[in-house]
Amino acid sequence: MTLLDQLNQDMKQAMKNKEKEKLKVIRMVKASLQNESIKLGNDTLSEDEELTVLSRELKQRKDSLQEFKAAGRDDLVQDLETEVDILQKYMPDQLTDEELEMIVQQVIQEVNATSKKDMGKVMSAVMPKVKGRADGSQVNKLVQKNLG
CATH class of the missing domain: 1.10.1510.10 (Uncharacterised protein YqeY/AIM41, N-terminal domain)
Structure with a gap:
């Protein structure tokens, strides 16, 4: 449907x-x-x-x-x-913090990000993977934490 x-x-x-x-x-x-x-x-x-x-x-x-x-x-x-x-109620099930953390870490490794300078690369790769299942500000915080 x-x-x-x-x-x-x-x-x-x-x-x-x-x-x-x-x-x-x-x-x-x-x-x-x-x-x-x-x-x-x-x-x-x-x-x-x-x-x-x-x-x-x-x-x-x-x-x-x-x-x-x-x-x-x-x-x-x-x-x-x-x-x-x-x-x-119409949105897909949201990702748990652990699932989101795994996706962020996986993408950081995929794009070989090492510092906050690579934030844009990481965000642009993560967002399509979590579209509608995670809030952008939540993703941003996790990416900063993992690149920090």
């Missing part, structure tokens, strides 16, 4: 159950997927392209969440946390 099929199915269920928040998030994601499809000029998106859109939506909400927490906007924080939880 494609992501779009899953979203359509969940949207129908959310309508039946009168889950307004879930319905809003699903509609937003569907719109983002359709916009991406139009932008790329394709009728359908590949799994990788769908994952890119989902990751972008999730990252935007997490960034906003941090800003709202810092500004003390508790009224908006709760709404965004709900949206993040809903979006998280």
Whole structure:
């Protein structure tokens, strides 16, 4: 089942159950997927392209969440946390810290990285391998720790 099929199915269920928040998030994601499809000029998106859109939506909400927490906007924080939880259900299973650490160390050896100067090389090799399954800032911290 494609992501779009899953979203359509969940949207129908959310309508039946009168889950307004879930319905809003699903509609937003569907719109983002359709916009991406139009932008790329394709009728359908590949799994990788769908994952890119989902990751972008999730990252935007997490960034906003941090800003709202810092500004003390508790009224908006709760709404965004709900949206993040809903979006998280459509993401692939996240890598554990140990799995991510192994991937980072493996890539460091593959590209023969020795210092922080090689950070860009390592990051550009790691990110496609963990796409959608790990947060970029988490990867960045691990790479710095292992190159430090």
